[in-house]
Structures are given as structure tokens and as C-alpha cells.
Amino acid sequence: xxxxxxxxxxxxxxxxxxxxxxxxxxxxxxxxxxxxxxxxxxxxxxxxxxxxxxxxxxxxxxxxxxxxxxxxxxxxxxxxxxxxxxxxxxxxxxxxxxxxxxxxxxxxxxxxxxxxxxxxxxxxxxxxxxxxxxxxxxxxxxxxxxxxxxxxxxxxxxxxxxxxxxxxxxxxxxxxxxxxxxxxxxxxxxxxxxxxxxxxxxxxxxxxxxxxxx
Amino acid sequence: xxxxxxxxxxxxxxxxxxxxxxxxxxxxxxxxxxxxxxxxxxxxxxxxxxxxxxxxxxxxxxxxxxxxxxxxxxxxxxxxxxxxxxxxxxxxxxxxxxxxxxxxxxxxxxxxxxxxxxxxxxxxxxxxxxxxxxxxxxxxxxxxxxxxxxxxxxxxxxxxxxxxxxxxxxxxxxxxxxxxxxxxxxxxxxxxxxxxxxxxxxxxxxxxxxxxxxxxxxxxxxxxxxxxxxxxxxxxxxxxxxxxxxxxxxxxxxxxxxxxxxxxxxxxxxxxxxxxxxxxxxxxxxxxxxxxxxxxxxxxxxxxxxxxxxxxxxxxxxxxxxxxxxxxxxxxxxxxxxxxxxxxxxxxxxxxxxxxxxxxxxxxxxxxxxxxxxxxxxxxxxxxxxxxxxxxxxxxxxxxxxxxxxxxxxxxxxxxxxxxxxxxxxxxxxxxxxxxxxxxxxxxxxxxxxxxxxxxxxxxxxxx
Numbered sequence: 001x002x003x004x005x006x007x008x009x010x011x012x013x014x015x016x017x018x019x020x021x022x023x024x025x026x027x028x029x030x031x032x033x034x035x036x037x038x039x040x041x042x043x044x045x046x047x048x049x050x051x052x053x054x055x056x057x058x059x060x061x062x063x064x065x066x067x068x069x070x071x072x073x074x075x076x077x078x079x080x081x082x083x084x085x086x087x088x089x090x091x092x093x094x095x096x097x098x099x100x101x102x103x104x105x106x107x108x109x110x111x112x113x114x115x116x117x118x119x120x121x122x123x124x125x126x127x128x129x130x131x132x133x134x135x136x137x138x139x140x141x142x143x144x145x146x147x148x149x150x151x152x153x154x155x156x157x158x159x160x161x162x163x164x165x166x167x168x169x170x171x172x173x174x175x176x177x178x179x180x181x182x183x184x185x186x187x188x189x190x191x192x193x194x195x196x197x198x199x200x201x202x203x204x205x206x207x208x209x210x211x212x213x214x
Numbered sequence: 215x216x217x218x219x220x221x222x223x224x225x226x227x228x229x230x231x232x233x234x235x236x237x238x239x240x241x242x243x244x245x246x247x248x249x250x251x252x253x254x255x256x257x258x259x260x261x262x263x264x265x266x267x268x269x270x271x272x273x274x275x276x277x278x279x280x281x282x283x284x285x286x287x288x289x290x291x292x293x294x295x296x297x298x299x300x301x302x303x304x305x306x307x308x309x310x311x312x313x314x315x316x317x318x319x320x321x322x323x324x325x326x327x328x329x330x331x332x333x334x335x336x337x338x339x340x341x342x343x344x345x346x347x348x349x350x351x352x353x354x355x356x357x358x359x360x361x362x363x364x365x366x367x368x369x370x371x372x373x374x375x376x377x378x379x380x381x382x383x384x385x386x387x388x389x390x391x392x393x394x395x396x397x398x399x400x401x402x403x404x405x406x407x408x409x410x411x412x413x414x415x416x417x418x419x420x421x422x423x424x425x426x427x428x429x430x431x432x433x434x435x436x437x438x439x440x441x442x443x444x445x446x447x448x449x450x451x452x453x454x455x456x457x458x459x460x461x462x463x464x465x466x467x468x469x470x471x472x473x474x475x476x477x478x479x480x481x482x483x484x485x486x487x488x489x490x491x492x493x494x495x496x497x498x499x500x501x502x503x504x505x506x507x508x509x510x511x512x513x514x515x516x517x518x519x520x521x522x523x524x525x526x527x528x529x530x531x532x533x534x535x536x537x538x539x540x541x542x543x544x545x546x547x548x549x550x551x552x553x554x555x556x557x558x559x560x561x562x563x564x565x566x567x568x569x570x571x572x573x574x575x576x577x578x579x580x581x582x583x584x585x586x587x588x589x590x591x592x593x594x595x596x597x598x599x600x601x602x603x604x605x606x607x608x609x610x611x612x613x614x615x616x617x618x619x620x621x622x623x624x625x626x627x628x629x630x631x632x633x634x635x636x637x638x639x640x641x642x643x644x645x646x647x648x649x650x651x652x653x654x655x656x657x658x659x660x661x662x663x664x665x666x667x668x669x670x671x672x673x674x675x676x677x678x
Contacts (some may be wrong), residue, residue, distance in 0.1 A: 030298035101412035101449040154395030186226035
């Protein structure tokens with residue numbers, strides 16, 4: 001992956017995922033308040049980040065495998081279609097997976113975060129970045145074949161991409177959770193909890209268009 | 215359509231909800247007891263003291279059919295939508311879910327754009343409820359994680375088991391039975407939960423066949439009505455434990471868990487003890503993971519001249535208090551108790567839930583007492599304090615005086631003349647009737663009251 005813009009983009013996408021109250025920080029704050037302990041906030045961040053990373057990873061791995069059988073052009077169209085449908089779905093009808101509760105352990109919290117990220121199409125939102133990098137960055141004149149491959153076929157690049165995205169997510173989730181728990185309090189929810197789902201839906205559909213233009 | 219910011223009536227914690235502006239309107243279930251082919255209604259009452267129509271009905275919507283027996287009802291969305299793990303913060307508190315306890319018909323009533331002219335937007339027929347959930351006689355409505363929860367007294371045949379079903383928060387479709395494993399639970403009535411502990415609590419009245427024709431003395435004397443509390447795993451939808459109050463305790467009805475989700479205790483009202491006709495309040499609580507229950511308040515029966523008693527009570531020569539409803543202020547400090555038989559309304563300081571202290575008492579109506587209202591000091595009242603609702607700031611308390619049509623006839627056979635009153639509650643304890651608020655109804659009987667924007671029994675809070 002040679003394009004300089006891709007790494008920050010992945011990090012920022014992670015940060016964007018992290019700032020959504022429904023994606024983790026609010027849950028961390030709630031668990032801290034329930035136990036009346038800051039440690040409980042911190043403790044919950046690891047499984048929440050792990051679940052998010054796994055959700056992204058699953059989609060990336062799946063896309064990598066799909067590329068083995070699908071030409072890049074078809075892959076892009078498929079990703080765009082999935083992104084667009086996700087966006088439409090979230091725009092009109094937003095339902096969450098039935099999972100979670102306040103007496104929740106490491107494993108279930110990881111699963112919760114995985115489900116929340118998956119249900120919001122978080123992994124698919126990352127894919128176009130990897131696809132874009134491939135389309136521009138991998139020109140091997142000697143081989144026609146490789147021109148149509150993306151960085152998705154490079155396991156190490158993928159892993160790094162997932163790590164960078166998840167780090168962006170964890171930094172923002174953790175920061176917001178701690179600042180809200182320690183300083184701001186939850187009264188801000190009443191005003192500041194913008195309907196990110198609407199924005200999210202629009203973002204998904206915009207990313208779909210972006211993917212087609214690559 | 216979803217909102218851009220959370221509904222302004224959603225509050226993360228009960229403490230924050232106490233800062234909410236005072237309600238200006240109340241919604242009221244109105245029952246037509248007369249079997250004259252006219253339907254029940256939902257009334258809108260002006261509760262704004264600055265308004266010229268204060269304490270009057272300012273709007274009303276009639277149900278499409280007669281004989282529903284409107285009873286309890288609730289909102290489509292509440293502060294529970296701010297849940298950290300199942301957030302629906304941008305839903306609107308807008309629709310009232312209004313079941314007919316006798317007809318099993320569920321009405322969805324839109325309170326916007328004009329809350330004084332609510333409109334029925336959807337009706338779920340009893341057949342649909344039976345087909346989708348296997349239940350009938352829907353009772354308590356709470357908005358909670360993943361949707362709307364409604365309790366039901368029994369099966370479509372009128373026997374048990376009763377239980378809980380879920381409805382979709384946006385389409386209002388009945389989704390199905392909530393329980394995956396009901397264990398020993400058979401009777402149902404009220405339910406609520408401790409969201410911080412993923413625990414649901416349910417209580418017991420009787421199956422429809424046991425209650426619809428009136429209180430059955432034969433069943434009662436055999437201790438056949440409900441006397442258990444049930445503890446459930448809210449996440450896994452499984453029965454965990456039954457807590458028996460003792461079979462002499464009959465009708466374990468209203469449940470008021472602490473509003474603070476970090477506190478694992480709550481109060482239960484029991485209508486009557488077969489031992490001495492007393493009524494009682496019980497405290498359930500969790501210690502080291504185990505749930506227990508104990509009696510914390512006992513209200514004795516009052517001796518009475520049999521000539522002044524209805525047939526069902528003559529032999530006992532006493533009026534039972536009949537605690538039929540209770541309510542807990544949002545700071546978990548004051549518990550309000552309706553004694554429908556004796557015509558007394560009590561306020562207890564429950565700061566220490568194990569040691570309630572009586573801090574206020576008001577007399578109104580009652581089988582023998584027939585206490586009058588200061589607005590009409592010469593008029594004897596019947597019925598008694600029953601469905602009670604407390605404002606979010608805890609300063610105003612409202613109640614009506616009817617219970618359930620076939621039971622009304624047994625305890626007040628002369629026919630209940632229905633009214634609604636308001637009391638002012640002192641934040642430090644103490645109660646006083648508002649002499650400017652005495653709303654008398656003509657043909658219909660007032661039942662449950664819901665306050666605009668939420669009240670002390672409408673919302674579940676996710677944060678302390």
C-alpha cells in the first residue's frame with residue numbers, strides 16, 4: 001500500500017466509528033457507572049475494541065477471498081451494492097441485534113461490539129479504502145493479471161489496515177468514555193447525541209458511489 | 215421518522231428526569247361500565263394550573279368498539295431508549311399503547327400533532343394477539359430494551375398461563391411470547407425490571423376466568439389467587455426463582471422497582487391477607503446474588519358496622535384497606551399507597567427501604583368513610599384512592615377511584631361515581647389535596663393516568 005492518504009483515512013474512519021455513542025463508548029461509561037468504578041470503564045474497552053476489529057477483519061478477509069474468484073471490477077460493484085443497501089436499510093429501518101445487558105463478561109462484550117459494528121456495516125465502509133489503494137498502487141507492467149489485483153490479497157497489509165482502523169476506533173472510544181465518565185456526565189446525551197445513524201446511512205451510500213468511481 | 219436529536223423527554227437518569235418541566239396535560243383511560251353499547255375512551259385532562267381549563271377534560275377519543283375495559287397503558291418509547299447496549303435514542307415518545315383488558319384489543323393512539331386531539335392510528339385485534347403470542351387480556355405496558363413489553367393475564371381460552379409478549383417499537387406488530395422458559399410461573403399481572411441487573415420481576419393476580427366475573431370468594435378462601443413474585447433473567451428470558459409471600463397473601467399486584475438502575479430492590483403491593491384482611495407492602499431485594507422478599511408495611515383493616523358494608527364484606531365486620539396501587543417517586547424516596555377500601559391515601563418515606571416511615575395521609579371516599587373533597591365538603595364520595603401517578607419532579611400526585619368494573623360492583627355496589635384529584639407533595643414529606651382540582655366524570659370512570667412527557671411509572675432509566 002503506497003498511497004499516503006490511505007493510512008490516515010483508515011485511522012479517521014476508526015475514529016468516526018468510535019465517536020458514535022451506539023458503538024461502544026456509552027456502553028463503557030454505563031458499565032463504569034453501574035459498578036461505580038473507572039476501572040470498569042477501562043476494562044470494557046479492550047473487548048469492545050476487539051469485537052470491532054474482528055468485525056472489520058471478517059469483512060476484509062471475506063473480500064480477499066472473494067477476489068480470488070471475482071475480477072476486481074465485479075468486486076467493486078458488489079461492495080458498492082452492499083454498502084448502498086446497508087445505507088438504505090439503516091436510513092429507513094434501523095434495528096439492532098438483540099444482544100447485551102449490564103451484567104456482561106469479556107466474551108459477550110466482544111460479541112456485542114462485533115455485532116454492533118457488523119450491523120452498521122462498519123467493515124464494508126473500510127473496504128473501499130483498500131480497493132482504492134489497489135487500483136492505483138499496484139501496477140506491475142510485466143503482468144496484466146496483477147493489474148486487477150488489490151492490496152486485499154496481501155495478508156500483512158490487511159492486518160495492518162485492520163490494526164490502524166481499530167486503533168483509531170479505540171483511541172476515540174476510550175477518550176470519549178473517560179472524559180464523559182470523569183468530567184462531562186451523561187446530561188450531554190440529551191443534546192449532543194446526534195442521530196449519527198442518519199449520517200451513517202448517508203456515509204454508507206456515499207462510500208458506495210465512491211467505490212464505483214474508483 | 216427518526217429524530218435528529220434524542221426526544222427531549224428522554225433522560226439518562228431519574229435524577230435528571232426530576233428536573234423536567236411540569237406536565238401540562240394528562241392522559242386518562244376512561245371506562246364505560248354501563249353496558250349500553252357505548253365505547254370506552256381516552257381522555258385528555260388539563261393539569262396546567264395557569265390554564266383557564268385547569269382540571270377539566272379538554273379532549274377525548276372514543277375507542278372503535280364497545281366493551282374494551284381500558285385499564286393500564288403506556289408509551290411506545292421512554293428513557294430506556296437511551297440504553298447503552300440497545301440504543302434507540304432518536305425514536306419519538308409519541309404513541310400510547312392502550313390495551314383493552316377485557317377485549318384484548320390493543321389501540322395505538324397518536325398524541326401528535328395535537329395532544330389534545332389524540333388519534334387512533336392502529337388497532338390490533340385479539341385474534342392477532344392470540345395467534346402471534348398465545349396470550350390474551352393485555353395489561354401492563356413498558357418500553358424497554360429491544361421493544362415494547364406487555365403483560366397478559368392469560369391464554370385466549372381465559373385460563374393460564376399468563377405472561378409477557380413483545381411488540382415492535384416502530385410498526386407495533388406483536389412479535390411473540392417473551393418467555394423462553396417460564397419455569398413454575400403460571401399467573402401473571404404486573405412486571406418491571408432492574409435494567410442494571412438484567413433482571414425482570416413479575417407478579418400475580420389470577421387468570422381471566424378467575425377474575426372477570428368478579429372476585430370469587432371460593433377461590434379466595436382457598437388462597438387460589440396470586441401470592442408469588444417471579445425473578446427472571448431479562449437477557450436470556452428465563453425464569454430464575456419464585457418468591458412465595460405465603461398463601462394467605464392474596465393478589466400480589468403492583469411492582470415498583472427502584473428507579474436507580476444500580477439499586478436492586480423494589481416494592482410490591484399486596485391487596486389483602488386472609489388472616490386479618492390487612493394489606494401490605496413487601497420489599498424484594500438482592501443480596502450477594504440472591505433475591506429475597508420481606509414485608510415492610512402492614513396496614514390493618516378497620517372495624518365497621520356490617521350494615522354499612524357490601525354483601526361480600528358483611529360477615530367480616532371490617533373494611534379491608536385493599537391496597538390496589540402504589541407508586542414510587544423518581545428519587546426512590548417516597549412511596550405512595552392507595553387504600554381503595556378504607557379511602558385512605560398514604561405517603562411513606564422509604565429512604566431506608568427496609569424501614570418505611572409514614573409521612574402523609576389523606577382521606578377520600580372509602581366504603582364506610584366516604585370522605586369528601588375540600589372542593590365539595592358536603593358531598594360524600596365513593597370509590598377510593600386507586601390508580602396513582604406521580605409527576606417526574608415528585609411534587610404532584612394524581613389519582614382516580616375505580617378499580618375494575620366487575621370488582622367495583624362488589625365493593626361499591628351502589629355504583630362508583632368517578633373522579634380524579636390532584637395532591638401537592640412536599641419535597642420533605644407531607645401531602646395536601648389541591649382544592650382547585652376535583653374532576654368529576656359523568657358516565658365514564660377514570661382509570662390509569664399518564665402524564666405528558668412521562669411520569670413516575672412510565673420510564674425506565676439506564677444510568678444512575
